[in-house]
Amino acid sequence: MQYFSLIKFLSNELDLNKTDIRKPPKSEMGDLSLRIQGSFDEVKSKADHIEEKLRNIASVEIIGNYINLKFKEDFLLEMILNVGKYPNEAVREDIPKSYLIEYSAPNTNKPLHLGHARNSVLGMSLANLYEFVGNKVSKVNLVNDRGIHICKSMMAYMLFGDGRTPETEKIKGDHFVGDYYVMFEKECLRQAQAILEGKELKKENFKEDDWKEKVEEAKEETLIMQNARNLLKKWENGEPETIGLWEKMNSWVVEGINKTYDRFGSKFDKYYYESETYRLGKDMIEKGLERGILKRREDFAVYCDLEEFGFGKKVLLRADGTSVYMTQDLGTTKLKYEDSKADKLIWVVASEQKYHFQVLFKVLELLGYEFAKNCFHYSYEMVDLPTGRMKSREGTVIDLDDLLDALKERVLEIIKEREMEISGNIEETADNIGKAALKYFILSHRPGSKITFDIENSLAFEGKTGPYVLYQYVRAGKILEKAVFLNLYENLQIDKIDLFEQEDKKHIHNLLISLLQFADVIKESAEVMDQTKIADLIYNLARSFSSFYNDVNVLKEEIPEKKEILLFIVFVFKRLLGVCLDILGIEKVEEM
Incomplete structure (x- = not known):
């Protein structure tokens, strides 16, 4: 059983x-x-x-x-024998489904930051979880590679680039282009302040919010902003020189972001690009108008009346006939469904976009698309730093690359402080421990909770952290390595567990009970879409194993039948913990 x-x-x-x-x-x-x-x-x-x-x-x-x-311990051991042999079989869905999960969605004007890390970790682990229980999963990424934000970086490069490239500056392409995005914002603010001074408007004469509004209005009047908007029009009109610069700068960013994806373990089955999908959705709007579901205002803008649902009146086409973001999202969602025919479409996107998705799903439903009921917004809260929330426009954002580098450097210091013996690639091991610290920190908090990331706390080797969990995984591996355990299930004599003293039985019993939570936790996590439950499980497993390790000397056991049972328990612990780490997207290490 x-x-x-x-x-x-x-x-x-x-x-x-x-x-x-x-x-x-x-x-x-x-x-x-x-x-x-x-x-x-x-x-x-x-x-x-x-x-x-x-x-x-x-x-x-x-x-x-x-x-x-x-x-009884022999009963627990028998159940563990089954789970240890076939971890997947214990949790496999009776009727597998297909899922499309969209996550990451980077902008091609700057590098990935800590917020992208939370998004990617949640998206990857959810996809891994669904695949592990037997479902078909398509992992997709919608790259935001067009729009005014892209043209801002392009405009700044035209003004200040002077022919520089990522190669000449010896910098990753995403960071290189991101620097020009920051330059644009700083120059735009400088010009806005000059406009306000010319109008003899002073900050001390306004309330804080009113002054911010005045600054934003002035930014719209600046020459650099007007030039950026003109650049966007040229792009939309296919002006060759503008398209050439756009392609070059986008390629720099995409190459840089892909390097970060490779390092962080983010994987995708398909990419969608906004530059290829932004014209989609207009035909859906026309059909909605014909059926009387959508309406046209006196200025010819098209809208959907969602007042009865509490969402107001949502414009879907501007008065000049151009699309809004919702228009293209309608078209892209339809395209994604047609490409995948998935039973459920999931967007891993921050909670700030809650209203957008409520409107998107409701409009799709009103337009008669059956798949609308299978669309789901997997919402999560933002990430704060000890110094406050990230702000990319001010150039104070914590880039994911820089954060991973900082984590790795601190791990290298800890390795030296703790005199840890690493015979393999110490840089790679340190990088993996650092990533485990970040990923576990993210996954140990419910998606709906705001979190403040702290490097030192996340890298602690005691408590509920990634390094603590990895350390127990390494400990188990060292025992099996020294014992040359061959994982021979058929030779295990379960009834010999009665040979153990009562005190040893207690530690064995507690670890077995912890291991038996595996199947239930995995199944429940998939049912409620909450990977935090798996993060809790592996911490409890690690704690139980630590107590077992400290109180039961496996390698010094002299009776062969008893030693075989102990080694088998260690083996199952390492295997199930490894499976959970794989689901969560946490890289395993063999030395610490």
């Missing part, structure tokens, strides 16, 4: 909901706690029934309306 089969059996036998079956708050209370509705006699009757049905129960205890069960 497997663990989830046991849960199903108890649920059916006692007519319990899943929420009525849980792990007790303290390990000494038992392995499973069953909440029973009814009188004491009813509770007692059900306890007797379970004790009669399950021969592998070590003890049954009634506390109020709860029945606490403790299982």
Whole structure:
């Protein structure tokens, strides 16, 4: 019997909901706690029934309306044997589905930053999770490679570039172009301030918000902004020189971002480019007008009346007939569905875009697209730094490359401080530990929570961190390596577990119970789209193994049958922990 089969059996036998079956708050209370509705006699009757049905129960205890069960170690070991052999089979979906998951969505005017890291980690791990339980997943990336923000970098390069390239400056292309985006904003602000001074407008005469509004209005009047808008018109008209510069600068950024993706482990099956999709959606608008679903204003702008749904009136085509972002998103969503025919389309996008997706899905529904009901916005909150929220326009953003470099450098210092012996590539190991720290930090917080990332806390080798989890993985590997464990399931003599002393049995028992959470946690994480549950699981596994490691000397066990059982438990721990790390997209290391 497997663990989830046991849960199903108890649920059916006692007519319990899943929420009525849980792990007790303290390990000494038992392995499973069953909440029973009814009188004491009813509770007692059900306890007797379970004790009669399950021969592998070590003890049954009634506390109020709860029945606490403790299982025999050989029974636990048998269940672990099944999960250890076939981790996938224990969690495979009965009816696999297909998913399309869009994540990352970079702009081609700057490098990826810490916010992209949270997006990518959530997107990658969700895709890995769905694939692990047997679903088909298409990972896609929509590259925002057109628009005024791109033209800002182009305009600044035309003014200040002087023929420089990433090669001449020995800098990654995304960082190179990002510097010109910052230059544009600084020059635009300088020109805006000059305009305000010319109008004799002073900051001290305005409220803070009113002054900000005046500054933004002045920015729109600046020569550099007008030139950027003219550049956008030239791009839209296909002016060859403008297209040539756009292609060159975009290629610099894409090459740089791809290097970051490779380093961070981000993978995609298909790319969509805004420059190729921004004209989509207009035909959908025309059909909506013909059917009377959409309406045209007196100025000829087209809108969708969403007042009854609380979303107001959303313009879908401007008065001059040009598209808004929602227009192209309608078309791109239709294209993605036609390309994939996915059962569910998921966007991993920050919570700031909640309204946009509510409107997008509702408009698709009103236009009659059946797949609208299968569209889902996987929302997450923003990332703060100890010094405050990231701001790319001011040039104070923490770029992901710089953050990964800082993490790696700090890990190298820690390796030296702790006198860790690394025989392999120490730079690669340090980089992987640093990435594990960042990824685990992100995944240990619910997507809906705002987080403040701190390098020192995330790199701690104690507590709920990536390095702590990796350290236990390495410890298990070292035991198996020294013992030359061959993973021979058929030779395992489960009944020999009774040879262990009671104290050793307790540590073995606790680790086995932790390992048996694997299947349930993976299945539940996939059902509710919450990878945080897996992050919690591997921390609990790591803690249980650490206690086991400190109290049970596996390598010094002299009785072969007992040693084989201990090594097998260590093997299953390492395997299941490794599977979880793979799902979360955390690179494993073999030395620390």
